[in-house]
Amino acid sequence: xxxxxxxxxxxxxxxxxxxxxxxxxxxxxxxxxxxxxxxxxxxxxxxxxxxxxxxxxxxxxxxxxxxxxxxxxxxxxxxxxxxxxxxxxxxxxxxxxxxxxxxxxxxxxxxxxxxxxxxxxxxxxxxxxxxxxxxxxxxxxxxxxxxxxxxxxxxxxxxxxxxxxxxxxxxxxxxxxxxxxxxxxxxxxxxxxxxxxxxxxxxxxxxxxxxxxxxxxxxxxxxxxxxxxxxxxxxxxxxxxxxxxxxxxxxxxxxxxxxxxxxxxxxxxxxxxxxxxxxxxxxxxxxxxxxxxxxxxxxxxxxxxxxxxxxxxxxxxxxxxxxxxxxxxxxxxxxxxxxxxxxxxxxxxxxx
Amino acid sequence: xxxxxxxxxxxxxxxxxxxxxxxxxxxxxxxxxxxxxxxxxxxxxxxxxxxxxxxxxxxxxxxxxxxxxxxxxxxxxxxxxxxxxxxxxxxxxxxxxxxxxxxxxxxxxxxxxxxxxxxxxxxxxxxxxxxxxxxxxxxxxxxxxxxxxxxxxxxxxxxxxxxxxxxxxxxxxxxxxxxxxxxxxxxxxxxxxxxxxxxxxxxxxxxxxxxxxxxxxxxxxxxxxxxxxxxxxxxxxxxxxxxxxxxxxxxxxxxxxxxxxxxxxxxxxxxxxxxxxxxxxxxxxxxxxxxxxxxxxxxxxxxxxxxxxxxxxxxxxxxxxxxxxxxxxxxxxxxxxxxxxxxxxxxxxxxxxxxxxxxxxxxxxxxxxxxxxxxxxxxxxxxxxxxxxxxxxxxxxxxxxxxxxxxxxxxxxxxxxxxxxxxxxxxxxxxxxxxxxxxxxxxxxxxxxxxxxxxxxxxxx
Numbered sequence: 176x177x178x179x180x181x182x183x184x185x186x187x188x189x190x191x192x193x194x195x196x197x198x199x200x201x202x203x204x205x206x207x208x209x210x211x212x213x214x215x216x217x218x219x220x221x222x223x224x225x226x227x228x229x230x231x232x233x234x235x236x237x238x239x240x241x242x243x244x245x246x247x248x249x250x251x252x253x254x255x256x257x258x259x260x261x262x263x264x265x266x267x268x269x270x271x272x273x274x275x276x277x278x279x280x281x282x283x284x285x286x287x288x289x290x291x292x293x294x295x296x297x298x299x300x301x302x303x304x305x306x307x308x309x310x311x312x313x314x315x316x317x318x319x320x321x322x323x324x325x326x327x328x329x330x331x332x333x334x335x336x337x338x339x340x341x342x343x344x345x346x347x348x349x350x351x352x353x354x355x356x357x358x359x360x361x362x363x364x365x366x367x368x369x370x371x372x373x374x375x376x377x378x379x380x381x382x383x384x385x386x387x388x389x390x391x392x393x394x395x396x397x398x399x400x401x402x403x404x405x406x407x408x409x410x411x412x413x414x415x416x417x418x419x420x421x422x423x424x425x426x427x428x429x430x431x432x433x434x435x436x437x438x439x440x441x442x443x444x445x446x447x448x449x450x451x452x453x454x455x456x457x458x459x460x461x462x463x464x465x466x467x468x469x470x471x472x473x474x475x476x477x478x479x480x481x482x483x484x485x486x487x488x489x490x491x492x493x494x495x496x497x498x499x500x501x502x503x504x505x506x507x508x509x510x511x512x513x514x515x516x517x518x519x520x521x522x523x524x525x526x527x
Numbered sequence: 528x529x530x531x532x533x534x535x536x537x538x539x540x541x542x543x544x545x546x547x548x549x550x551x552x553x554x555x556x557x558x559x560x561x562x563x564x565x566x567x568x569x570x571x572x573x574x575x576x577x578x579x580x581x582x583x584x585x586x587x588x589x590x591x592x593x594x595x596x597x598x599x600x601x602x603x604x605x606x607x608x609x610x611x612x613x614x615x616x617x618x619x620x621x622x623x624x625x626x627x628x629x630x631x632x633x634x635x636x637x638x639x640x641x642x643x644x645x646x647x648x649x650x651x652x653x654x655x656x657x658x659x660x661x662x663x664x665x666x667x668x669x670x671x672x673x674x675x676x677x678x679x680x681x682x683x684x685x686x687x688x689x690x691x692x693x694x695x696x697x698x699x700x701x702x703x704x705x706x707x708x709x710x711x712x713x714x715x716x717x718x719x720x721x722x723x724x725x726x727x728x729x730x731x732x733x734x735x736x737x738x739x740x741x742x743x744x745x746x747x748x749x750x751x752x753x754x755x756x757x758x759x760x761x762x763x764x765x766x767x768x769x770x771x772x773x774x775x776x777x778x779x780x781x782x783x784x785x786x787x788x789x790x791x792x793x794x795x796x797x798x799x800x801x802x803x804x805x806x807x808x809x810x811x812x813x814x815x816x817x818x819x820x821x822x823x824x825x826x827x828x829x830x831x832x833x834x835x836x837x838x839x840x841x842x843x844x845x846x847x848x849x850x851x852x853x854x855x856x857x858x859x860x861x862x863x864x865x866x867x868x869x870x871x872x873x874x875x876x877x878x879x880x881x882x883x884x885x886x887x888x889x890x891x892x893x894x895x896x897x898x899x900x901x902x903x904x905x906x907x908x909x910x911x912x913x914x915x916x917x918x919x920x921x922x923x924x925x926x927x928x929x930x931x932x933x934x935x936x937x938x939x940x941x942x943x944x945x946x947x948x949x950x951x952x953x954x955x956x957x958x959x960x961x962x963x964x965x966x967x968x969x970x971x972x973x974x975x976x977x978x979x980x981x982x983x984x985x986x987x988x
Contacts, residue, residue, distance in 0.1 A: 328968055423673060424703060
């Protein structure tokens, strides 16, 4: 048996800290399952879980986009606009014709990518404030959506083939869930095994140092906004299919939910590391929580209060807040308590 | 003797002349969009722009003094809009009929330019072309691009306004269901600042609009709501008093509507679970009928989502289709055996049926008591062809915005408007006839009085 050196001990603690920053969301999910099992056990039925899976995935896909932006130290408030634009493009370009589904999808993705590019250039290139820029771009997009929405009949449906496909079941679950799962896996693999993915994480963690070593920080930021916007569009198109008749405000509920999912998933709003799996899990936590509150039959006011309090609680224990405290305790030996006389003397010294 | 003969002859002459004058007035009609022709009492003659109908004051037309004629209402249109109802109180019923009397289905014959109607419907402001001095304000918490019901109700109000040559401008605002009450408040405040003569609208945020509606009233601008859009029910905290704080509420007797809903559920479901749904949390419309439905539900029925108290709505869906399936899923997860639903919004019910599919619950042994009559649900009902699935509805009530316009115009001419203009209702069972597959848009209510030619333009792809 070999004795652990101080260096090895510190490395173990560091590894534990890094791994554990994503732990709270899984604990929260576990807690949610326990609470649901006690107060709303019906929610945990396979059919019920299958029913909410696509909606959890929608939030998850949107949150993954937001996660990419947050990893660069930015934030994206244009999410609802981009999301809605993609949904209404499925109606407007789709023209209720299955033959036009592909055209509509390509149009929605290209339009979203352009929105992301504008965000990226203004923030990554011109160094404008991400919060204000994306809010403003989101308003512009909302205006365009409103205008575009007048070019076809209100409450018009998406092509039947599209809505039918989103409502089908693959292994008992909506394909929307599987799309979200695939995107999550792709991001995990990209971060772990590709140079681009690793660079992306490095740049997000320390943009100054990255610039010094020659990494293209601006391009990284711009790419994040473009990919994020494409993910919002994917979610928007999927929701349009699930709802059949998406309106021009269909994305309004996707402004703060994705941000909450990213933060509860362990990411820091100041940028840096994040976990796609934890973010996707956090999205399911929020969706499950919402459904459980509805199932419990709480009045709307109480639902909102409980939902808000749980998010605050989730944020308090998310990321590395708690584990950093534990780490501090483990790393830093306690200073010897000063005696009263020492305290008095130092006070006197301070005054003098 | 001679003098008395002369007096007698003169009297006869005067009578003949005045009789001839009356005849001439009866046949006078004005052209498209021309001003009403009104002569003094007692032989007052009014020609409304709508369908060129001519009304004569007298015992048969109680509203002649205000340029309206309830007796001219086409019974077919009354039936279409309301069904076989028992009339409400005379004061209310006359205003309802007067508004339907202007709802001509032949726009050209009524002198209404359909392009102008489309312009006024789609633009924030339009000049009606009548040269009238009055400005109508239309404040919608929803909007044309969000919801078909709102879009159609807006057009009903526009078409009604175009029958009044006094109205020269129509200004419309829409809050697009924005969750921020300030957006709704700003819409009404804009209309006040614009100097409109009256405002017609649906107050989605109820009591939250209290101050701005009082501002309107203080500025001499009557606010008239439709679709039972109370600015707070009478016993709600902060509620305004219609007839005092604002002109009037046009809509059904909410308690009677609630009783009708419970009557349908009581009769259609021997025993079992039922659920109630509503719109925005604590809105007056939902609260009004839900209170009475709950109070009159049969003992054999179990309400699965009772509200926590009398001042709170239950089953809040915000009338917002994207979240409606969530609400249904929540209720059905713990209560898959629900046998009946009461709700205002038929198209929202269709969104909710999506949860049945997701949860694998068959749409059978189900009774729905609904207020509106969007065909989308009814055509879905036809497709399902399930004999144990029954739907009952009242009426979409789109035309009530017309009644609000008429009430406001009557008030501008000095008429006493009841604090609540009660629109009668009757519950009808859905049959295959309620689905018209050739209708321009399946989400349009069958009871709307907007002519098909206008609907075709409104909802053209």
